[in-house]
Amino acid sequence: MKSVKWLCLAACVLGLNAPAQAGKGDLTVSVPRVSDILASRTLDLRFADFAQGIWTQTEGDCQELGRIDVGAPGDAIAIYRGLFETPGRVCLVYGAEQDATEIQRAAMNCRLDRGGSALGLVTVAKRGSENLLFQEGERPPVTYQFCKAIPSLLEPFSQ
Numbered sequence: 001m002k003s004v005k006w007l008c009l010a011a012c013v014l015g016l017n018a019p020a021q022a023g024k025g026d027l028t029v030s031v032p033r034v035s036d037i038l039a040s041r042t043l044d045l046r047f048a049d050f051a052q053g054i055w056t057q058t059e060g061d062c063q064e065l066g067r068i069d070v071g072a073p074g075d076a077i078a079i080y081r082g083l084f085e086t087p088g089r090v091c092l093v094y095g096a097e098q099d100a101t102e103i104q105r106a107a108m109n110c111r112l113d114r115g116g117s118a119l120g121l122v123t124v125a126k127r128g129s130e131n132l133l134f135q136e137g138e139r140p141p142v143t144y145q146f147c148k149a150i151p152s153l154l155e156p157f158s159q
Contacts, residue, residue: 044096046082048104050126054078055134055144062147069113074142077134080150084122088113091120102126 056062056076065071068078071087078084084091084106091108098104103125110118125133127143135141 044098045093047079047084047093047096047106047124048098048102050102051079051104051124051132052081053149054147055132056147057142057144059145062145065147076147077144078150079124084108084110089118 054062054065054068054076055078056065057074061071061075065076068076068085069087073087075087077086082093084093089110089112091110093106093108096104096106103123105121105123108120108122110120112118121137123133123135123141125141127133130146132144132146133141134144
């Protein structure tokens with residue numbers, strides 16, 4: 001019984017001394033750089049600003065796009081902060097790296113619509129002002145065109 005009390009006391013002390021890392025839904029992780037490869041990179045838990053929005057493979061798809069989850073796989077993708085959605089899955093970023101260029105790699109944990117979960121690795125790169133080069137794992141890259149921005153849920157309250 002005495003060891004249980006010490007265990008509870010230790011958990012409380014550790015919990016009180018743990019630094020708060022949350023900031024309005026976005027987390028940035030500070031990791032000591034042990035390699036020159038990581039020297040100019042930032043580790044984050046969200047996608048870069050240039051990747052935010054709804055992207056389609058063809059311009060005509062944007063006009064008809066009502067919901068991401070009802071389209072054919074690969075037709076459209078949605079990226080917002082640490083979330084990524086395609087038809088059939090919704091993913092949450094658990095680690096992303098970005099260097100000084102506009103290229104970012106992100107590791108994700110995905111919930112599949114058919115049940116279960118999967119891990120994913122994607123690379124996104126800005127190509128001009130309206131295109132996004134998207135590569136999933138080792139698959140060939142696919143070019144998407146910007147369709148529209150995703151509005152914040154808090155925008156109506158800020159006016």
